[in-house]
Amino acid sequence: MADLRRPERTFTIRQLCNEFKATPRALRFYEDKGLLNPAREGLNRVYSHKDRVRLQLILRGKRVGLSLTEIRELLDLYDENDEGAAQMARSLKKFRERATALEQQRDDIDNALIELREACNRLERRLTEIRPDLLPRAADYEQVLRARLDGHAEAMLGK
Incomplete structure (x- = not known):
């Protein structure tokens, strides 16, 4: 090779x-x-x-x-005369800045996930109180709604 x-x-x-x-x-x-x-x-x-x-x-x-x-x-910044030292120094600074920004994004995502899980728990509790029949299908709720809407549209067209 x-x-x-x-x-x-x-x-x-x-x-x-x-x-x-x-x-x-x-x-x-x-x-x-x-x-x-x-x-x-x-x-x-x-x-x-x-x-x-x-x-x-x-x-x-x-x-x-x-x-x-x-x-x-x-x-x-690459310069063979300094063996790339200026480029390496600037790269190090940029990479540290980027790592800090990514760590902040990770923290933001972790916090958003906590909020979403808490919201899901609240919604599940509320559904349990008012419409427990929907709870087992909560993940499929969009499909249930779509089927109901499709049925309603067919009924409207049939009139």
Whole structure:
């Protein structure tokens, strides 16, 4: 198997799409946004090792919720002279900010779930008091209503 880390190695759009489970449209989009810069051989795009690494970083950034603008800022910071130190420092800051935001979202979701479970319990208690016949079918209530409405519509049309 060829070493994917060789700087002189090139890749076709199909190879990168297969490797990263991306679409050709996505790669062309990233190219239009200036995130990738493949060479051309006629009409074919030829991606370098650097393009492959950039694509990997783009997809990783998207997975953790970074915007394309944020991803571009991080990619543009790469400098071989400092071994990527400026890029790493900025990435660390961005990743910590994103982790904090995701933790807050998780807390918000946990609180929403608690509220929903409490509301379900209240609704079940109230249904038990006023219409216990509906309680076993509470999960199917929409279907029961739809059947009743369909029956009502048929009765209206039959008149």
